[in-house]
Amino acid sequence: xxxxxxxxxxxxxxxxxxxxxxxxxxxxxxxxxxxxxxxxxxxxxxxxxxxxxxxxxxxxxxxxxxxxxxxxxxxxxxxx
Amino acid sequence: xxxxxxxxxxxxxxxxxxxxxxxxxxxxxxxxxxxxxxxxxxxxxxxxxxxxxxxxxxxxxxxxxxxxxxxxxxxxxxxxxxxxxxxxxxxxxxxxxxxxxxxxxxxxxxxxxxxxxxxxxxxxxxxxxxxxxxxxxxxxxxxxxxxxxxxxxxxxxxxxxxxxxxxxxxxxxxxxxxxxxxxxxxxxxxxxxxxxxxxxxxxxxxxxxxxxxxxxxxxxxxxxxxxxxxxxxxxxxxxxxxxxxxxxxxxxxxxxxxxxxxxxxxxxxxxxxxxxxxxxxxxxxxxxxxxxxxxxxxxxxxxxxxxxxxxxxxxxxxxxxxxxxxxxxxxxxxxxxxxxxxxxxxxxx
Numbered sequence: 001x002x003x004x005x006x007x008x009x010x011x012x013x014x015x016x017x018x019x020x021x022x023x024x025x026x027x028x029x030x031x032x033x034x035x036x037x038x039x040x041x042x043x044x045x046x047x048x049x050x051x052x053x054x055x056x057x058x059x060x061x062x063x064x065x066x067x068x069x070x071x072x073x074x075x076x077x078x079x080x
Numbered sequence: 081x082x083x084x085x086x087x088x089x090x091x092x093x094x095x096x097x098x099x100x101x102x103x104x105x106x107x108x109x110x111x112x113x114x115x116x117x118x119x120x121x122x123x124x125x126x127x128x129x130x131x132x133x134x135x136x137x138x139x140x141x142x143x144x145x146x147x148x149x150x151x152x153x154x155x156x157x158x159x160x161x162x163x164x165x166x167x168x169x170x171x172x173x174x175x176x177x178x179x180x181x182x183x184x185x186x187x188x189x190x191x192x193x194x195x196x197x198x199x200x201x202x203x204x205x206x207x208x209x210x211x212x213x214x215x216x217x218x219x220x221x222x223x224x225x226x227x228x229x230x231x232x233x234x235x236x237x238x239x240x241x242x243x244x245x246x247x248x249x250x251x252x253x254x255x256x257x258x259x260x261x262x263x264x265x266x267x268x269x270x271x272x273x274x275x276x277x278x279x280x281x282x283x284x285x286x287x288x289x290x291x292x293x294x295x296x297x298x299x300x301x302x303x304x305x306x307x308x309x310x311x312x313x314x315x316x317x318x319x320x321x322x323x324x325x326x327x328x329x330x331x332x333x334x335x336x337x338x339x340x341x342x343x344x345x346x347x348x349x350x351x352x353x354x355x356x357x358x359x360x361x362x363x364x365x366x367x368x369x370x371x372x373x374x375x376x377x378x379x380x381x382x383x384x385x386x387x388x389x390x391x392x393x394x395x396x397x398x399x400x401x402x403x404x405x406x407x408x409x410x411x412x413x414x415x416x417x418x419x420x421x422x423x424x425x426x427x428x429x
Contacts, residue, residue, distance in 0.1 A: 015113070015115055015116050015119050017113065017115065032116075034240070035240055035300075035301055035302055035303065036120070036239055036240045036302060038302070038303040039123075039240075039302030039303045039306055040119065040120075040123060041303075042303045042306055042307070043123055043306060043342060044123075046346075047342065054307050055301070055303035055304040055306065055307035056307075058303055059303065
């Protein structure tokens with residue numbers, strides 16, 4: 001998965017109504033990234049990408065870049 | 081450690097009762113984006129739910145289920161000497177709704193009645209309590225009633241919870257037996273540090289009349305509940321099977337609390353349980369809290385191929401945080417039925 005695909009995947013999971021998120025977006029700039037958004041991220045990371053993280057880990061993530069870092073760390077894709 | 085093996089109890093019947101009104105997630109919530117609804121319902125696996133009318137309480141659904149159950153079994157109310165209601169939505173702060181139900185079901189004064197305040201784990205805790213009372217010969221016939229009307233504490237505009245919960249009640253007939261084959265293995269667990277993950281903060285005595293009315297609606301930290309379930313239920317299943325000396329293939333039914341379809345499939349897969357042994361009701365009826373396990377069992381109905389008694393495993397997990405399971409044998413002629421509630425006026429006390 002490349003960066004563009006990763007951003008599309010995150011937009012889809014959070015349900016941003018067609019608006020594609022960017023690496024600069026944060027939890028505060030995406031209204032759909034609330035507690036339900038966190039749950040959707042948690043479940044879809046596992047379901048789609050086989051990345052198992054805890055609720056506390058997902059709560060600590062504050063930006064789209066950090067989600068991408070997490071995915072990269074788990075070898076779901078490379079940011080470079 | 082709350083692990084126990086008990087004899088002395090046989091389950092004779094389970095009847096679930098559903099409100100008539102059906103609500104559909106995609107149709108009945110126009111204030112949410114359809115794409116958002118689809119995302120949530122795809123994750124949770126919930127298409128529709130039943131909703132009690134404003135005048136119908138959990139006790140009404142349980143009462144109707146109990147009436148039908150007693151009729152099916154031809155048990156006279158006078159033969160009941162124990163009634164346990166497990167719910168988080170009783171009629172009143174006080175008295176216990178079980179007392180009202182004793183009167184409504186025409187059960188004599190010689191019956192012990194009490195409420196227990198648990199939700200997702202209600203059914204397994206209720207069975208554990210009932211089995212303890214029967215094994216001690218403190219009672220001979222117990223009605224275990226479990227149910228919930230979450231529609232009364234869920235804010236329909238809260239997208240985290242609005243599309244997930246349904247109303248239902250259940251009644252289970254349990255009887256003292258000398259049959260040594262009717263053994264049951266129980267594990268009961270609790271982690272109160274997660275109490276704030278699924279909570280209605282207002283309305284009781286810690287916060288009797290909250291200024292912020294949202295405190296009277298359900299709050300759910302879905303990610304933490306998801307995490308809790310994913311981490312705690314697999315060892316529960318393994319420990320129960322190990323305690324009972326059984327494998328997944330030994331159970332006719334393994335009934336999970338109906339919280340999330342994806343999670344149920346995940347948990348079943350992790351435990352090597354074939355989905356044909358895992359009945360589900362969540363798609364049609366949502367998460368019915370205390371009623372979800374007996375409702376799912378009742379809807380599954382008697383197994384087609386049963387010849388003689390068979391084993392079931394029942395698993396409850398959630399609000400509390402509280403979780404537990406039972407591995408038990410049930411008789412071939414176990415009654416498993418469901419009924420629809422006919423609205424009626426129930427006078428306030």
